[in-house]
Amino acid sequence: xxxxxxxxxxxxxxxxxxxxxxxxxxxxxxxxxxxxxxxxxxxxxxxxxxxxxxxxxxxxxxxxxxxxxxxxxxxxxxxxxxxxxxxxxxxxxxxxxxxxxxxxxxxxxxxxxxxxxxxxxxxxxxxxxxxxxxxxxxxxxxxxxxxxxxxxxxxxxxxxxxxxxxxxxxxxxxxxxxxxxxxxxxxxxxxxxxxxxxxxxxxxxxxxxxxxxxxxxxxxxxxxxxxxxxxxxxxxxxx
Amino acid sequence: xxxxxxxxxxxxxxxxxxxxxxxxxxxxxxxxxxxxxxxxxxxxxxxxxxxxxxxxxxxxxxxxxxxxxxxxxxxxxxxxxxxxxxxxxxxxxxxxxxxxxxxxxxxxxxxxxxxxxxxxxxxxxxxxxxxxxxxxxxxxxxxxxxxxxxxxxxxxxxxxxxxxxxxxxxxxxxxxxxxxxxxxxxxxxxxxxxxxxxxxxxxxxxxxxxxxxxxxxxxxxxxxxxxxxxxxxxxxxxx
Amino acid sequence: xxxxxxxxxxxxxxxxxxxxxxxxxxxxxxxxxxxxxxxxxxxxxxxxxxxxxxxxxxxxxxxxxxxxxxxxxxxxxxxxxxxxxxxxxxxxxxxxxxxxxxxxxxxxxxxxxxxxxxxxxxxxxxxxxxxxxxxxxxxxxxxxxxxxxxxxxxxxxxxxxxxxxxxxxxxxxxxxxxxxxxxxxxxxxxxxxxxxxxxxxxxxxxxxxxxxxxxxxxxxxxxxxxxxxxxxxxxxxxx
Amino acid sequence: xxxxxxxxxxxxxxxxxxxxxxxxxxxxxxxxxxxxxxxxxxxxxxxxxxxxxxxxxxxxxxxxxxxxxxxxxxxxxxxxxxxxxxxxxxxxxxxxxxxxxxxxxxxxxxxxxxxxxxxxxxxxxxxxxxxxxxxxxxxxxxxxxxxxxxxxxxxxxxxxxxxxxxxxxxxxxxxxxxxxxxxxxxxxxxxxxxxxxxxxxxxxxxxxxxxxxxxxxxxxxxxxxxxxxxxxxxxxxxx
Numbered sequence: 001x002x003x004x005x006x007x008x009x010x011x012x013x014x015x016x017x018x019x020x021x022x023x024x025x026x027x028x029x030x031x032x033x034x035x036x037x038x039x040x041x042x043x044x045x046x047x048x049x050x051x052x053x054x055x056x057x058x059x060x061x062x063x064x065x066x067x068x069x070x071x072x073x074x075x076x077x078x079x080x081x082x083x084x085x086x087x088x089x090x091x092x093x094x095x096x097x098x099x100x101x102x103x104x105x106x107x108x109x110x111x112x113x114x115x116x117x118x119x120x121x122x123x124x125x126x127x128x129x130x131x132x133x134x135x136x137x138x139x140x141x142x143x144x145x146x147x148x149x150x151x152x153x154x155x156x157x158x159x160x161x162x163x164x165x166x167x168x169x170x171x172x173x174x175x176x177x178x179x180x181x182x183x184x185x186x187x188x189x190x191x192x193x194x195x196x197x198x199x200x201x202x203x204x205x206x207x208x209x210x211x212x213x214x215x216x217x218x219x220x221x222x223x224x225x226x227x228x229x230x231x232x233x234x235x236x237x238x239x
Numbered sequence: 240x241x242x243x244x245x246x247x248x249x250x251x252x253x254x255x256x257x258x259x260x261x262x263x264x265x266x267x268x269x270x271x272x273x274x275x276x277x278x279x280x281x282x283x284x285x286x287x288x289x290x291x292x293x294x295x296x297x298x299x300x301x302x303x304x305x306x307x308x309x310x311x312x313x314x315x316x317x318x319x320x321x322x323x324x325x326x327x328x329x330x331x332x333x334x335x336x337x338x339x340x341x342x343x344x345x346x347x348x349x350x351x352x353x354x355x356x357x358x359x360x361x362x363x364x365x366x367x368x369x370x371x372x373x374x375x376x377x378x379x380x381x382x383x384x385x386x387x388x389x390x391x392x393x394x395x396x397x398x399x400x401x402x403x404x405x406x407x408x409x410x411x412x413x414x415x416x417x418x419x420x421x422x423x424x425x426x427x428x429x430x431x432x433x434x435x436x437x438x439x440x441x442x443x444x445x446x447x448x449x450x451x452x453x454x455x456x457x458x459x460x461x462x463x464x465x466x467x468x469x470x471x472x473x474x475x476x477x478x
Numbered sequence: 479x480x481x482x483x484x485x486x487x488x489x490x491x492x493x494x495x496x497x498x499x500x501x502x503x504x505x506x507x508x509x510x511x512x513x514x515x516x517x518x519x520x521x522x523x524x525x526x527x528x529x530x531x532x533x534x535x536x537x538x539x540x541x542x543x544x545x546x547x548x549x550x551x552x553x554x555x556x557x558x559x560x561x562x563x564x565x566x567x568x569x570x571x572x573x574x575x576x577x578x579x580x581x582x583x584x585x586x587x588x589x590x591x592x593x594x595x596x597x598x599x600x601x602x603x604x605x606x607x608x609x610x611x612x613x614x615x616x617x618x619x620x621x622x623x624x625x626x627x628x629x630x631x632x633x634x635x636x637x638x639x640x641x642x643x644x645x646x647x648x649x650x651x652x653x654x655x656x657x658x659x660x661x662x663x664x665x666x667x668x669x670x671x672x673x674x675x676x677x678x679x680x681x682x683x684x685x686x687x688x689x690x691x692x693x694x695x696x697x698x699x700x701x702x703x704x705x706x707x708x709x710x711x712x713x714x715x716x717x
Numbered sequence: 718x719x720x721x722x723x724x725x726x727x728x729x730x731x732x733x734x735x736x737x738x739x740x741x742x743x744x745x746x747x748x749x750x751x752x753x754x755x756x757x758x759x760x761x762x763x764x765x766x767x768x769x770x771x772x773x774x775x776x777x778x779x780x781x782x783x784x785x786x787x788x789x790x791x792x793x794x795x796x797x798x799x800x801x802x803x804x805x806x807x808x809x810x811x812x813x814x815x816x817x818x819x820x821x822x823x824x825x826x827x828x829x830x831x832x833x834x835x836x837x838x839x840x841x842x843x844x845x846x847x848x849x850x851x852x853x854x855x856x857x858x859x860x861x862x863x864x865x866x867x868x869x870x871x872x873x874x875x876x877x878x879x880x881x882x883x884x885x886x887x888x889x890x891x892x893x894x895x896x897x898x899x900x901x902x903x904x905x906x907x908x909x910x911x912x913x914x915x916x917x918x919x920x921x922x923x924x925x926x927x928x929x930x931x932x933x934x935x936x937x938x939x940x941x942x943x944x945x946x947x948x949x950x951x952x953x954x955x956x
């Protein structure tokens with residue numbers, strides 16, 4: 001069981017009726033409920049809360065932070081971004097979903113713009129598993145098929161992933177690196193593409209399985225007592 | 240200018256009329272001619288020559304070895320494979336083409352079976368460039384389109400590439416990691432998917448550009464004078 | 479709890495009295511006992527047993543295989559090596575200790591000779607943790623100090639590790655990449671340098687902690703049902 | 718021949734007599750002269766110039782930017798950092814020297830604090846070459862010995878390097894990953910540890926050789942015409 005905080009900018013669900021029908025209480029609530037049922041301890045946080053709901057206390061108590069954003073990346077306060085980035089360096093896991101590819105914490109941690117091509121034309125997507133032994137795909141088959149979704153295309157402006165878990169095929173001719181693992185400091189990061197707000201993708205059992213697996217994978221280990229920023233030290237050996 | 244040896248098992252071109260029409264003098268000759276025109280010094284070698292044409296003298300004079308095989312991987316002598324692998328460790332580049340994914344030198348150097356799914360159904364392939372700053376794609380656009388070809392699919396049984404340069408989309412629903420860079424010892428390896436023998440793929444200018452670029456990329460550097468196998472040494476510092 | 483098989487060539491302990499005093503029942507027994515106490519289910523296997531003790535049944539029941547060898551790498555039967563390599567591709571973890579850097583399964587899986595420089599001069603070693611968030615160093619401090627040991631030096635003829643967990647400092651002037659993580663197929667590999675047979679290194683609590691952590695890390699995940707060698711497939715999408 | 722800009726905060730050389738004696742015209746001038754002699758076209762830029770000497774025109778004309786900083790990382794204007802980072806994404810190489818490990822462009826591009834331990838105690842350093850086939854070590858032996866220098870120690874707070882070219886041994890007991898290669902976007906990055914201002918390190922021929930090699934390695938390739946930020950696209954295939 002991990003302590004998971006699901007963050008959502010929570011805008012489309014309140015401004016667009018079609019989205020509200022799919023996620024009446026917000027994408028964050030749907031994801032949090034799914035992880036709760038799978039045995040995690042969950043809370044949610046949204047853009048309009050003070051400190052976007054990501055106070056030091058909340059972050060300190062979060063093993064894995066899930067991030068969904070799209071319309072308001074620039075509205076996220078830089079102090080909150082600093083706090084999130086610092087917590088990832090210290091071990092907190094970070095799952096970055098769909099259009100959050102361009103969110104501040106992810107681009108800050110990767111050091112690249114994470115840009116891509118896109119199109120909204122209800123295309124079919126097949127996410128092929130390119131790393132079948134990875135714990136993030138526990139219990140899946142060879143691919144996940146999403147009947148209709150937004151399309152993303154390469155080049156995806158990211159550093160080479162440590163492990164590439166999913167690669168998507170789209171009906172209209174694109175491919176995309178849809179499941180990408182990284183490490184920054186002690187923290188693990190996983191980018192997972194599915195999740196456009198106008199489709200009920202987070203209600204799917206297979207997608208929820210990936211999120212559950214990814215939470216378990218991204219949770220911090222104890223690690224070594226060996227880190228403390230830039231600091232002056234005495235020689236450990238005396239020549 | 241690099242010294243390039245193009246190796247081919249040279250079987251289909253002599254047994255299958257349709258292939259012979261496309262490559263009357265063999266795939267190796269077509270590739271060698273193309274690289275010759277682009278300024279490299281080329282030779283060819285085939286399975287039926289003594290030592291498969293890969294004598295110590297030939298290997299010692301080869302900067303980059305190109306390998307095409309399909310029907311006769313097991314007929315390649317293990318001593319020749321040992322010599323090729325050793326030369327790669329010492330710095331020789333190795334370009335592995337299409338169905339040579341399963342050849343002995345490549346699987347030996349990667350340490351995995353490099354298996355995949357496949358189908359011959361004349362499908363359209365689009366090779367997306369997923370690493371647009373890599374020297375192997377110098378001069379290309381955003382993708383290479385091959386109108387009809389054999390299909391390969393994931394999971395491709397390889398270690399994570401150091402850099403993934405091409406990812407293919409296929410009409411029938413597959414994706415494939417079609418351009419993969421590795422290093423083993425001092426040698427650079429590049430796997431490049433296109434090249435099924437029943438299509439005139441190596442006659443294409445864009446494919447020849449990739450081969451030319453890959454040869455330049457895979458050529459050995461001088462490196463440091465720092466290597467010599469397992470050996471006993473005196474302490475460099477005297478405590 | 480993992481099912482662990484500890485393999486040892488078991489030669490020095492029977493031929494060298496000084497080694498026998500340190501490991502009267504062999505290095506394998508000391509390691510197996512330590513892991514047993516830490517909650518794993520262990521068995522041992524040695525070179526002189528039929529199939530070196532690594533029958534198909536044993537391998538099929540092994541989550542993580544630990545390998546110690548030095549004097550008799552070439553005496554290990556290639557069929558057994560094939561079976562070990564295949565099991566690693568299918569998910570079995572492999573921990574490679576000290577002079578097993580040159581053993582057949584490890585060099586086969588890495589695709590390089592894994593050669594190095596060495597010297598027996600009772601030097602002090604300090605293994606620095608270069609990846610403090612890695613689960614293999616759970617519970618450690620910033621380094622492990624071994625008062626007297628054999629020295630290894632760079633260049634270590636390996637592919638770039640996926641993660642470099644330990645880097646050693648030696649009194650006589652060498653450094654060495656002493657803790658290296660890899661993946662091959664579904665299997666995880668960890669090379670760990672300490673363990674020269676003439677010192678009681680595997681009796682140390684900190685070294686046993688690393689082995690315990692590494693066993694937990696290297697144990698297979700369920701993964702996806704997505705793998706089956708080279709095979710012909712129908713198009714998943716019908717264009 | 719590359720177009721190289723050598724940037725230096727240029728503070729210690731004007732405030733500390735001992736440093737001024739070693740680098741009377743600044744570290745940047747010493748490095749620029751050395752690269753000029755080795756065939757590159759060089760210019761310098763310093764903190765106190767308008768835009769720190771890194772105007773859009775200068776950056777647009779720079780193949781490789783070299784960065785030395787220590788006392789004034791925070792004084793570097795964020796707009797200039799943005800411009801440098803963007804140019805690296807577009808292909809400009811970046812060499813980061815010694816105490817510039819903590820400079821804004823490097824930490825921004827890596828996404829980690831790049832912190833470390835340190836001590837000024839005139840210790841001997843031996844930089845072992847851990848990747849002897851890399852072009853950055855062309856022409857060197859197995860190591861570089863620096864008789865007296867500042868010490869850095871692990872853990873170095875960086876992402877796993879793409880290639881680790883140098884690992885340092887220090888007399889007082891530390892090791893350090895002293896030569897680290899990365900890619901961000903189309904740009905190549907190389908961190909190189911030597912260069913404390915109180916020692917005449919940049920006057921050495923071997924260190925200048927590394928800088929020369931690194932400049933050649935980090936220079937941009939032409940690459941593919943395949944990049945353009947987040948953008949909406951039409952389907953390349955019509956299903």
